[in-house]
Amino acid sequence: MTGLQKGLWAAVAVAALGAGGLALFDARSPDTTASAEANAPASVVAEFELTGHNGVARTAEDLRGQWSLVFFGFTNCPDICPTTLAEIAQVMDDLGAQADAVQPLFISVDSERDRPEALAEYVPQFHPSILGLAGTPEQIEAAAASFKIFYERVPEETAPDGYTMGHTSQVFLFDPEGAFVRLYSYGTPAPEITADLRARIDADG
């Protein structure tokens, strides 16, 4: 064999290993039973007892009277979470005076690292209107069950503290009576969310 051929066969072997790795990755994906329920919006209810990044205890009842944009994440998340926080910040800026009718909530699914103090130094950096919510593992579990969201702690050697979190990435909209309205999938551009909210707030009078 020439060196070139050896290299090519090595490449074939690497490709085969890569395919095996992908299959392993798929097999590692958790059972989707819990997350599949996220597709049953009718049963989504905002029920929670959590602590705001200002240290004040919050329940879903406190949100009545405003539209709520609820989304989930963790502050050690470098990609998805800051991106969603930045989109929501843009929405709040673009809403102008109508922003008063909307309360965005960032619920951390990482109860181990994200105590209210951690959220206090992180969440308001994106927009002063966004409230970060932290909870004990039990409180987060209960909130996740009511929102029908999925989250998991994934051991990852290369991540800070040896783990990362998988979590539902959609943004949930609730009306001022606390009823679930719709999901915005991850990546929905801010102008689309803003236009949708404007129409709903206007229709609400």
Added chain:
Amino acid sequence: MRPFGIATLVLSLLAAAPPVLADGDDVVIEDAWSRASIGTSRPGVAYMTLRNTGAEPVMVTGMRTDLAMMPMIHATTTDAQGVTRMSHMEEVEIAAGEAVALAPGGLHVMLMDLQRPMVEGESYTLSVIFADGTEASIQVPILGMASRGPAD
């Protein structure tokens, strides 16, 4: 004769195929940007577009910067239920004439073990390492925490 003929054909194709791993000289790096961090305790992020202007595929095998001890390429994936996860990428291939975007919601450089805070308005040097050991260094501007793209 036929099986032998096919084997010969396959071997000759293998011999004629271009080398799989080209060097990084043909790669143009565009639109690099990072978000500012709060302190150094949480991982930072870098995004960019890697354009392979050459006629052969190029493999990116890592990153290097004095800003972070462990810069790694991660992929964010979102499943049909909207659940996102991150996984470490050992290498990323850029096909000949193609571009690979490291952008929010997909591939990104996760900057772990930050050595100093990432301050808006500053920049840092990041080297992209290719399979043949060559490197391409770029200056990455640090944008505001709520930035959503290189133009913000």
